Amino acid sequence: MGCNSSEKPADSTFSKDNIANKPSIDTLANDEILTTIATEVLIAVKAKDYKAFAAYFHPTDSVLFSPYGFIDVKTCRKLTKAAFLKLVEERNLVNWGSYDGSGEPIRLTTQQYLEKFVYNADYLNAEKKAFNQVIGKGNSLNNLAEIYPHHPFMEYHFTGFDEKYGGMDWTSLRLVFKQYQSNYYLVAIIHDQWTT
Incomplete structure (x- = not known):
């Protein structure tokens, strides 16, 4: 369950002290600013306006795409x-990592990946939203605070869609930001769901 890349992994230098002292998250970021930016990001993705979406990518950094809540920095x-x-x-198939459970490679076009692992639910109208708080919690590890200890993020969450699954069909999307010249830009897009 991971991702794939030949580029450098995310900023993975962290200490347990940083994680414990959570106020180290960028204190200039606030709920209102990031909610506005994240909403604009979601509007662009929902409309499949990929140029508008890419305008939110960090200008001097890459954006990490993680298909699951556990961010595998070696393969994302x-x-x-x-x-x-x-x-x-180009619309070519790309290896985005491995499917949870089977370990089979996630080979999808960029558009297919965005539909399956980014805007797989109507996050603009999410059941729950949170600033710098993880809502979706399942049976797999969530290492967001370890990989991005100082980065503000927004989470969009649905608790489930079909009663027969008892909430095991929940889904979340986390948009992680980093400041650059007084604006905030995307540095990670993390999809999360119940995993086996």
């Missing part, structure tokens, strides 16, 4: 704005 696909737009245009 990281894309710059230019690399992302090239993949959208």
Whole structure:
């Protein structure tokens, strides 16, 4: 269960002290600012306006795409704005990591990946939203605080869609940001769901 990339992994230097002292998250970021930016990101993805979506990519960093809540920094696909737009245009199959459970490679076009592992539910109208707080919790590890200890994020969450699954069909999307010249840009897009 992971991702794939030949680019450098996410900023993975952290200490347990940083995680314990949670106030180290960028204190300039606030709920209102990030809610506005994240809403604009979701509008672009929902509309499949990939150029508008890519405009929110961090200008000097790559955006990490994680299909599951556990971010595997060794295998996660990281894309710059230019690399992302090239993949959208080429429409080739890309290895985004491995499916949870089977371990089979996630080989999808960029558009297919975005539909399955980014905007797989109507997150603009999410049942729950949170700023710097993880809502979706399942049976797999969530290492967001370890990989991005100082980065503000927004989470969009649905508790489930079909009663017969008893909440095991929940889904979340986490948009992680980093400040650059007084604006906030995406550095990670993390999809999460119940895993086996």
